[in-house]
Amino acid sequence: MSIIVTDLTVRYGEKIVLNDISLEIESKRWTCLVGPNGAGKTTFLKALLGMAPYSGSIQDKGIEVFKSHKRNVAFVPQHPQIPQGMTVAEYVMLGRSKRDGWGNESLSSRSFVHKVLMQTHLFGMQSNLVAQLSGGEMQRALIARALVQEPELILLDEPTSALDLHHQISVLNNIEMLKEEGVTIISTMHDITLAAMFAERIVVMKEGKVLLSGASQEVIHSPELKRAFDNRIDVYTLDTGRPVIVASKEKHL
Amino acid sequence: MITEHGAIAKIWNWRITVFCGLILLAVAIAAVSFGPISINFFKVFKTLFDLPGGSTGQDRTVIMELRLPRVVLGILVGSALATSGAVYQTVFHNPLADPYLLGAASGAGLGATIALTSTNHNLYGALPIFAFMGGVLAVFTSFIISGKFFADPNSLLLSGIAVGSFATAIQTYLQQRHSAALRPVYSWILGDLTSASWSVVAWSSVYIAIALIILFSVAKQLDGLMLSDEEAYSLGINPKRLRIIAVAAATLATATAVSASGLIGFVGIVVPHLVRGLTHRVTNRSLITIAMAGAAFLVLADLGARTLLSPAELPIGVITAFVGAPFFLVVLRNRRKVTQ
Numbered sequence: 001m002s003i004i005v006t007d008l009t010v011r012y013g014e015k016i017v018l019n020d021i022s023l024e025i026e027s028k029r030w031t032c033l034v035g036p037n038g039a040g041k042t043t044f045l046k047a048l049l050g051m052a053p054y055s056g057s058i059q060d061k062g063i064e065v066f067k068s069h070k071r072n073v074a075f076v077p078q079h080p081q082i083p084q085g086m087t088v089a090e091y092v093m094l095g096r097s098k099r100d101g102w103g104n105e106s107l108s109s110r111s112f113v114h115k116v117l118m119q120t121h122l123f124g125m126q127s128n129l130v131a132q133l134s135g136g137e138m139q140r141a142l143i144a145r146a147l148v149q150e151p152e153l154i155l156l157d158e159p160t161s162a163l164d165l166h167h168q169i170s171v172l173n174n175i176e177m178l179k180e181e182g183v184t185i186i187s188t189m190h191d192i193t194l195a196a197m198f199a200e201r202i203v204v205m206k207e208g209k210v211l212l213s214g215a216s217q218e219v220i221h222s223p224e225l226k227r228a229f230d231n232r233i234d235v236y237t238l239d240t241g242r243p244v245i246v247a248s249k250e251k252h253l
Numbered sequence: 254m255i256t257e258h259g260a261i262a263k264i265w266n267w268r269i270t271v272f273c274g275l276i277l278l279a280v281a282i283a284a285v286s287f288g289p290i291s292i293n294f295f296k297v298f299k300t301l302f303d304l305p306g307g308s309t310g311q312d313r314t315v316i317m318e319l320r321l322p323r324v325v326l327g328i329l330v331g332s333a334l335a336t337s338g339a340v341y342q343t344v345f346h347n348p349l350a351d352p353y354l355l356g357a358a359s360g361a362g363l364g365a366t367i368a369l370t371s372t373n374h375n376l377y378g379a380l381p382i383f384a385f386m387g388g389v390l391a392v393f394t395s396f397i398i399s400g401k402f403f404a405d406p407n408s409l410l411l412s413g414i415a416v417g418s419f420a421t422a423i424q425t426y427l428q429q430r431h432s433a434a435l436r437p438v439y440s441w442i443l444g445d446l447t448s449a450s451w452s453v454v455a456w457s458s459v460y461i462a463i464a465l466i467i468l469f470s471v472a473k474q475l476d477g478l479m480l481s482d483e484e485a486y487s488l489g490i491n492p493k494r495l496r497i498i499a500v501a502a503a504t505l506a507t508a509t510a511v512s513a514s515g516l517i518g519f520v521g522i523v524v525p526h527l528v529r530g531l532t533h534r535v536t537n538r539s540l541i542t543i544a545m546a547g548a549a550f551l552v553l554a555d556l557g558a559r560t561l562l563s564p565a566e567l568p569i570g571v572i573t574a575f576v577g578a579p580f581f582l583v584v585l586r587n588r589r590k591v592t593q
Contacts, residue, residue: 051486075487083479084348085535089261094476098489103473103538110260117261126261149488 002026003048003153003184007056010043017043018054019208025201030175030185032199032216034192035228039205041188042078045155048186049075060153071153072098074146078158080138082131088141089126092117095145113148120144120174136167143174154178156187160194172198192233192245196220204228220245265538273528273542277328277549284324284556289563290315323449326457326513327555328548330446331520333461333510335547336468336540337503338521343475343537344496344503345406352507352521355413355500359420360391361511366424366438370431380441381453381512388508391416392500406496443568444517446555457513464506468540471498475537517551518570523577524550530584550577 003025010018018040025031033041046052050065050073058065065071074095083091096109117123120140125133133141139159146154159175160168172194179185189195195202195216202219204211205228212224219225220243226233234248286297292312300307300316308316337352345354353359364387368380398412428435474495477485485492510517524547529535554572561567 046483049483049487051483073487075483077481077483079481080484081346081479081481083476083535084346085529085533086479087533090264090476090534090536093261093264094480094488097473097477098487102477102489105263105265107260110263114260155487 004059005057006059008044008047008054008058009056010040010047010052010054017208018047020056021208021210023203023210023213025184025186027184028179028182029201030179030187030199031201031203032195033186033188033203033205034190034195034225035205035211036230038207039228040208041205042157044205045075045157045186045188048153049073049155072149072151074149074151074154076142076146076154076156076159078161080142082138084131086130087126088122088128088130088133089113089117091130091141092122092126092144092148095148098149098151116144116147119177120147135162136164136171139163139167139171140174143171147174147178150181151178151183153184153186156185158188158190161190168194192220192225193243196243196245217243264536265534266532269532269539270542270545273545273549277545277552280549280552280556281324281328284327284552285316285320287556288315288320288559292316318451322451322454323446323555324552325454326446326449327552329454329457329461330510330514330517331524331548331551332465332544333506333547334517334520335524335550336465336544337507337510338547339525339537339540339543340468340475340499340503341521342525343478344499345410346479347410348526349522350410351518352503352510353417353516353518354410355395355504356391356417356420357388357504357507358511358516359417359424360394361385361388361508362438362442362516363387363391363420363424363427365441365515366427366434369437369441370427370434381456385508385512387420388511389504391420392504392508409500440568441515444515444570445558445566445568446514447566448514453513457509460509461506464502464509465544467498467502468506469544471495472537472540475499475540479535514569516570517573519573519577520547520551523573523581526581527584 005021005023005025008018008021009016021044033044035041043052047054047058048065060068060071093113096104096113100106100109117126120143122137122140122144125137130138130141139162156175159171163171168191175185175187176198187199199216201213202216203213204219204225211228212219212222220235232248233245236244236246238244285301286292286294292308292315296306296308296312297316299305300313301321307313334352338350341350341352341354342348361384364383364385365380368383392413395409395413395416398416399409428438474490477488477490478492478495478499482492525543528539528543528546532539551573554576555569557572557576558567558569
């Protein structure tokens with residue numbers, strides 16, 4: 001069942017961060033939120049998580065998000081709080097707490113964590129400290145924690161922003177593994193080229209509003225996308241048919 | 254780390270907890286057995302368990318009315334301070350956080366100073382109550398000032414520092430105005446367990462037990478507070494509510510400990526780091542172990558305070574710092590080697 005957002009408004013004091021958003025997010029698909037800084041993408045993720053007080057309605061499986069405490073939603077923040085002194089195994093194991101209850105260390109849980117550490121190529125690092133992981137490893141640890149959570153929905157805030165090109169692809173591949181398991185994925189991403197490559201649906205946001213949402217290929221070539229970025233982007237299509245979106249140089253001069 | 258079953262090892266090894274419990278038991282028995290007055294160890298044992306052949310008369314009084322309540326109070330205060338310290342360090346994401354952080358110590362110090370400088374000498378007996386009220390009031394004020402009731406741990410931390418400084422300023426003023434009270438205030442600040450009696454043990458055990466039961470029951474969830482609020486929430490905990498519960502319980506334990514035994518420094522910082530450093534685990538599953546280690550540490554320090562310069566007594570705070578600081582440095586150094 002999809003997530004239905006109706007007339008969603010979020011205010012921080014006087015400031016309206018999300019303004020009257022209505023949207024349907026298909027389940028078991030990857031939806032990516034794009035738009036300039038300050039568009040309200042992260043706040044939208046927080047509202048979907050149930051952590052931003054909102055007016056209007058967000059219904060997940062027909063239940064209002066902030067009323068439903070039993071949802072299993074994984075959240076991968078852009079700037080995670082790094083727990084000092086915690087090992088990778090402990091960190092990833094935290095993901096089981098929603099399923100198994102806090103502190104449960106059953107053999108099946110630990111086997112599952114073992115399997116996911118292998119999948120995310122973190123096996124062999126489980127005794128390392130989280131604080132000493134590289135950017136790419138840290139992102140994989142976050143994804144691993146989300147994977148062991150076996151969520152119905154995963155929210156990712158800029159999962160690739162701190163990574164080099166190679167690691168971007170490897171992390172996004174890891175996220176795709178979730179989709180294969182029937183998880184609904186909602187992410188924000190600054191790199192629209194990557195968004196178009198991986199996400200099936202793209203939502204274009206600006207100043208707290210949704211300008212457009214739809215299938216990635218349609219959205220990429222639409223004028224609304226350019227409008228969201230004040231016409232300061234160019235969309236090219238490679239010979240392979242893949243779209244590439246770059247900042248247009250002329251407009252910045 | 255990996256077992257043959259293809260699973261990761263358990264995060265916490267409960268054998269460490271049992272080992273710590275045994276150490277505490279041994280330390281407690283030693284502390285009741287030794288002191289300035291020498292009593293046969295087996296007689297002490299028989300007296301404690303009311304077996305035939307135990308001590309009678311003065312020796313019995315020394316064991317049952319002086320040493321035993323003192324050891325029990327040491328266990329209570331040590332476990333309270335160590336557990337609160339560990340909890341504060343988790344909640345505030347700050348390895349240097351100690352139980353006195355939110356103004357509990359300064360508030361209690363001010364309360365005690367008011368009692369000691371009062372012209373009404375009847376208030377002397379009410380010192381623990383004044384200290385307790387002062388500590389709780391100071392932390393409560395920090396909460397109120399920080400606004401939004403704990404939306405931001407750092408603002409609570411800062412207001413705790415401000416309230417603490419304010420309370421210390423008033424305390425210093427009172428001390429200057431009543432120079433006769435300087436010595437008792439000073440000795441109270443250094444902390445001691447000499448005032449231990451069954452009545453002190455009785456009232457402090459109630460509050461400390463309540464606080465520790467609460468903290469132990471949320472110990473595993475506390476690991477979630479090491480993450481950001483959004484991550485913690487997605488893992489199924491309400492971070493704001495859990496923080497309030499944890500800080501309130503830790504403050505209750507600290508204020509009670511301070512009222513019963515003055516300001517004993519170093520336990521709240523050193524013991525959690527010792528346990529975490531030696532086990533290479535930061536999980537709060539270790540909270541019970543930290544409590545027992547804190548108890549053993551303080552009882553041992555008190556045994557030293559009583560016997561090293563016997564019949565004179567050293568302030569216990571001197572012992573905790575003297576022993577704790579070098580030990581702490583060794584653990585920190587080893588830990589750094591492991592993590593590098």
